[in-house]
Each structure stands twice: as C-alpha cells, then as structure tokens.
Amino acid sequence: MANNILKGKKGIIFGALNSQSIAWKIAELAHAEGAEFVLTNAPIAMRMGEINDLAAKTNSQVIPADATSNEDLENLITKSQEILGGKLDFVLHSIGMSPNVRKGKHYTDLNYDWYNKTLDISATSFHKTLQICKKQDAINEWGSVVALTYIAAQRIFPDYGDMADAKSLLESIARSFGYHYGSTKKVRINTISQSPTVTTAGSGVKGFDEFINYSEQMSPLGNASAEACAEYCVAMFSDYTRYVTMQNLFHDGGFSATGVTQQVIEKFGN
Numbered sequence: 001m002a003n004n005i006l007k008g009k010k011g012i013i014f015g016a017l018n019s020q021s022i023a024w025k026i027a028e029l030a031h032a033e034g035a036e037f038v039l040t041n042a043p044i045a046m047r048m049g050e051i052n053d054l055a056a057k058t059n060s061q062v063i064p065a066d067a068t069s070n071e072d073l074e075n076l077i078t079k080s081q082e083i084l085g086g087k088l089d090f091v092l093h094s095i096g097m098s099p100n101v102r103k104g105k106h107y108t109d110l111n112y113d114w115y116n117k118t119l120d121i122s123a124t125s126f127h128k129t130l131q132i133c134k135k136q137d138a139i140n141e142w143g144s145v146v147a148l149t150y151i152a153a154q155r156i157f158p159d160y161g162d163m164a165d166a167k168s169l170l171e172s173i174a175r176s177f178g179y180h181y182g183s184t185k186k187v188r189i190n191t192i193s194q195s196p197t198v199t200t201a202g203s204g205v206k207g208f209d210e211f212i213n214y215s216e217q218m219s220p221l222g223n224a225s226a227e228a229c230a231e232y233c234v235a236m237f238s239d240y241t242r243y244v245t246m247q248n249l250f251h252d253g254g255f256s257a258t259g260v261t262q263q264v265i266e267k268f269g270n
C-alpha cells in the first residue's frame with residue numbers, strides 16, 4: 001500500500017528495541033514510503049542486537065544514544081545530518097521507562113531517584129532532543145516531530161504509576177516547544193496517544209492483559225494496533241498534515257471519547 005509519501009524525507013527514529021516495538025513498525029513503514037533515516041537507541045539496548053536486523057532491512061545506520069545524555073544527543077543529531085546528507089524532516093521519540101513501575105513501587109511510595117529517572121528518560125529527553133535540534137538548526141521548515149504518549153496523562157490508570165506524570169510532562173513539552181519551534185522555524189511538534197499495545201514497555205505494566213481487553217471493549221473501533229500507529233505517524237511526517245502542531249492526537253479507536261459501551265454495560269447485568 002506504500003505511496004511514497006515520505007520520498008526524499010530524512011529523519012531520526014528513537015526507540016526500536018525489537019520487532020514488537022511501535023518504533024520498529026514505524027521504521028518499516030517509513031522506509032516503504034521512501035524515507036531515509038538513522039535508527040537510535042540506548043547503548044544498553046544495542047546488546048540485544050535486534051536493531052541491526054532492522055537497520056539492514058531499512059538500509060539505515062544505527063547510532064547509539066542514551067536519550068538522557070546531552071552529549072550523546074548532540075553527537076547523534078550532528079552525525080545523522082552527515083550520514084543523511086542534509087537536515088532532518090522528521091523525528092520520532094518512542095521512549096518510555098519507569099524504574100518505579102518496573103520494580104513494582106506504588107505511586108504513593110515512590111523512590112524519588114527513580115522518579116527523576118522516569119521523567120528524564122520518558123519526557124525531559126524529548127525537550128533535550130528538541131533543544132539540540134533547534135540550536136543546531138537541524139530540522140527543515142515544515143519538519144515534523146512526533147512523540148508517543150498514553151491517555152494516563154489525562155486520566156488515572158492506577159498501575160501506570162509515575163509514567164502518567166511523565167506523559168503529562170511530555171505532552172506539555174510538545175505544546176510549549178511546538179509554539180517556539182513553530183513560530184521561528186515552522187517545525188511542528190505533536191504527540192500521538194496510542195491504544196495499549198503488546199510491546200516490551202507495554203507489558204511491563206501490571207495487569208496489562210486484562211487491561212488491554214478492557215480497552216478493546218471500551219473502544220468502538222477496538223484497540224489501534226502498532227501497525228495502524230505506524231500509518232498515523234507516517235501521515236504526520238508527510239506534507240499532508242503541515243498545519244497540525246502542538247496537539248495531543250488520540251489514536252485509540254475512540255476510547256478517549258467513550259463513556260461506556262454496550263459490551264461493558266452487559267457485563268454488569270444480573
């Protein structure tokens with residue numbers, strides 16, 4: 001179904017860990033749509049080695065970068081422009097990690113060193129990336145930056161823990177930076193709020209299987225898949241969405257606008 005809508009576009013894709021990763025599907029589709037990009041992930045994630053398979057498949061290079069390190073990000077953004085032979089047209093931020101959630105720390109009993117890590121990895125890294133891109137003037141006019149988020153930024157999902165705070169910050173950064181980058185350089189910045197999806201990060205949330213079923217039944221169209229998320233992202237990177245910026249865009253089969261569904265009501269019958 002590829003239509004070459006990213007032909008000639010260059011970018012950086014953060015966060016492809018394995019073939020389940022949402023970023024992996026986005027990289028595959030962006031490649032099919034004609035884009036050229038650099039793949040990046042935390043140095044520790046490189047050890048799994050799977051990203052090299054994706055690089056081979058998509059004819060791209062990999063540059064390791066810890067998204068919390070300014071130095072790594074500066075190197076990544078400089079080298080990517082050298083490799084791609086010009087400025088960027090798109091950046092995907094698909095990074096999330098909470099040591100508190102991973103280690104089962106309750107939201108009312110947080111370890112604050114870990115809390116700072118959660119915010120740094122999952123949200124501040126987005127600001128750092130944007131700030132370095134802006135300082136280096138690394139993104140072309142009408143370029144598009146997307147970060148992936150979750151509706152726990154707006155509503156309480158108890159097991160999502162401190163990741164909810166990180167997602168609120170992430171969405172706020174998209175709005176604030178979107179203003180500044182848009183008004184000076186016409187770069188647009190949005191977040192896509194995706195349905196729960198079976199991936200390494202997703203499955204780290206307690207009760208994930210039950211939750212994904214609940215979400216499926218609370219969404220008129222059903223949960224959006226990672227492949228469908230890739231399609232939306234690619235549309236956001238294309239020239240067909242040039243005036244969309246500073247938005248949190250729900251890609252969730254209607255979950256965010258649904259109070260209750262008939263399927264769920266029926267579960268409460270006597």
Ligand SMILES: NC(=O)c1ccc[n+]([C@@H]2O[C@H](COP(=O)([O-])OP(=O)(O)OC[C@H]3O[C@@H](n4cnc5c(N)ncnc54)[C@H](O)[C@@H]3O)[C@@H](O)[C@H]2O)c1
Pocket residue numbers: 014015016017018020021022023041042045065066067068093094095096097121148149150193194195196197198199200201202203
């Ligand atoms: N899976 C879901 O249910 C779901 C739903 C909505 C939004 N999201 C968001 O989508 C994004 C991608 O997650 P995913 O579900 O594809 O899982 P994933 O585990 O495949 O991706 C998370 C990525 O973050 C990377 N990462 C962690 N620490 C890093 C660091 N210090 N520097 C650089 N990279 C680092 C990991 O290596 C990994 O590639 C995340 O922002 C996640 O919160 C996921």
